[in-house]
Amino acid sequence: MESAAYLTEPETNGHREVGEIAVADVTGETAAAAPAAFHLTRGRYRSAGLRVLELRVDVDGPGTLRKVSGDFFTSSGSTTSYAGSFIVDAPAVTVSPHQMVIRGQGRFSGPAPAPFPFVEVTIPRRPVGQPRAAATVRFIRPPNHVGLTYVCSFRSAYFRTVRWEQDSVTGKVPFVSYDTGSLPQPPGSPARVLTVPKAFAEAGIDLVAGGAANVLGDNQNGWTIAELHAAMQTNFSLWRNVPQWMVWLLVASRFEGNPGVRGIMFDAQDAFQRQGCAVFHDLIQGMDPESRRAQLRTYVHELGHAFNLLHSWQKDLATPPAPLGPNRGFGDLSWMNYPQNYDPDPDPPNPEGAAAYWSAFPFSFTAAELVHLRHGFYRDVIMGANPFGRGAADIDADLFDEPVVDESGLVLDLRATKQTYAYGEPVVVELRLGTTDLRGRSVHEYLHPDYELVSVAIRQPSGRTVLYRPLMRRCVDAEATTRLHPERNPAVYASAYVGYGQDGHYFQQPGTYQLRAAYVAADGSRIVSPVLRTVVRHPRSESDEQVAELMLGEEQGTLFALRGSDSPSLRAGNDALQEVVKHHGKHPLAVYARMVQGLNAEHEFKYLTADKAALEVRSPEPKEAIGRLTAVVKATTEGNGVDDITLNMVMRRLARAHARDGDRKQSDGVLNSLVERFDSGVYRPHVIETVRRQAEETRRSIHEEFGG
Incomplete structure (x- = not known):
């Protein structure tokens, strides 16, 4: 460079x-x-x-x-x-x-x-x-x-001009500038003071501040994806659901549910995507040079996603696929790589990781990324046009072929939570990462596809192979690792709803589906699962068809992916789920509608007032949540409910609802029942131990929040 x-x-x-x-x-x-x-x-x-x-x-x-x-x-x-x-x-x-x-x-x-x-x-x-x-x-x-x-x-003199509106929450001071000469940097890279607009100016993009800079109310529980999207719709003064060179960034406190999320390009759930992103101040705050440097990278990284730039190791998953950089993209010196993932050469003892990245990073995009930013086809770059990754989602059917040589010592399994799925039923899969290395292996635990370190390919009954693209993609601190050992800690698990994503519903027709997952390890190794075959059954009655139609709407799919939302843009979806519960309450699929309603009721929802003057919070509705979630647990106990991984999550949220309602005894009883269900001789000891640990963590969290 x-x-x-x-x-x-x-x-x-x-x-x-x-x-x-x-x-x-x-x-x-x-x-x-x-x-x-x-x-x-x-x-x-x-x-x-x-x-x-x-x-x-x-x-x-x-x-x-x-x-x-x-x-x-x-x-x-x-x-x-x-x-x-x-x-x-x-x-x-x-x-x-x-x-x-x-x-x-x-x-x-x-x-x-x-x-x-x-x-x-x-x-x-x-x-x-x-x-x-x-x-x-x-x-x-x-x-x-x-x-x-x-x-x-x-x-x-710029190739493109984009208006950028930035808001922040109370008490979170947005990043201003970083002097690249304040810490060691590559020889030949000039020391200069970089702001976010200047970083894009170096790429030939004119990022112009526009709109009003608002300060929103914050909440100690952090922000959900649904709340971020709702905040954009009501507070982004330049926002319209049309393609336009305008982007919104919110400086929020933290992401709810995962403190390791640094930022997110959350606008990937409708026909006009990539208009909004957020950075989470609590994880990158600080006035020292290291913190300012991290803030600059996170802001530019998330805005880069709004321009339709993928992570460095994911560019071959775009439509059409783009070539990867050195070492399958992990060697890219780019704003779009993770510093902790940087690895220019898979053969040791070459320097790798965050220290090596920062010592070589010239604070720039790669040549291929610059071509996209300056010269990419209009609809591929402008906000609100082609979905993230181009949107068509057709991929090479051989993309997930097993490596010819695999010495990683890791094994990835992809399992269906049910033998077959009813037409319209949410499809949830389980991912399991284990090791065969008797010495043990260190791995990151970000198995959920939302974190973009695991990809899931789906071959539909028509023969078309598509890539599951989550509605919301999360940028995380991937330095968080765990040590796997065949005896002491043989595997880590995650479950993921893959029925709906950026391209709509993936399981819209009855028939046989083939799924395959690929896990990208910290050293760049690509671990591929065996092929999973699962079946979506044909509807068996007129009632099945009616319920499936109510479940398969675009807004309903978004609500399942978000686990509920009060967003006005999803009102029709919530109405459809309510119709399932009210008029088809005894149908087996009604359990999923109740689950989404219960999870949403258990949680508060933050939104801006109509005049955008204040942030209001819709308080949790514990009694509503208890009624809905108890019905989910009961149906599952009777064999007509959700999978066990989802049930684990539902029961822990039910325990919180009871605690919110002032009934700590019932809250403890739900957590005890959760452990007892898994400690029944069916599951392996490490699975039981994981459930027990999660139950105790929930119990401690409830005690800290509600006392008693």
């Missing part, structure tokens, strides 16, 4: 001056450099008229990627619509004293071949102090047939 260079050229579009734009030299290649007296031929240009071309020229000056790209728009009346994109990956650049000419074959976003596939851009060179010249763009079909021609005036 070359050292950063700095430009000080003003914009001419009346927006504001660029100031110092630091653009890292990510390729080491440049076109013939323009004399110092001339403007650099780079930046964003735009034509006028009914057919508009927004052009991005990236062939001149420091940090060039040697690419040209653009987006087409059409105007009709008072509306403008997106019409397509193109990119020229390796153009030929000819420089004369008076102009620069850029030629190359374009790659277009449409499915049909472009009738005029070659692109020619001509830009006169102007001395600094004079207005920049317009770019003339011609689309050509060989040998010399010219299609449309556009004249694009210069707009900005």
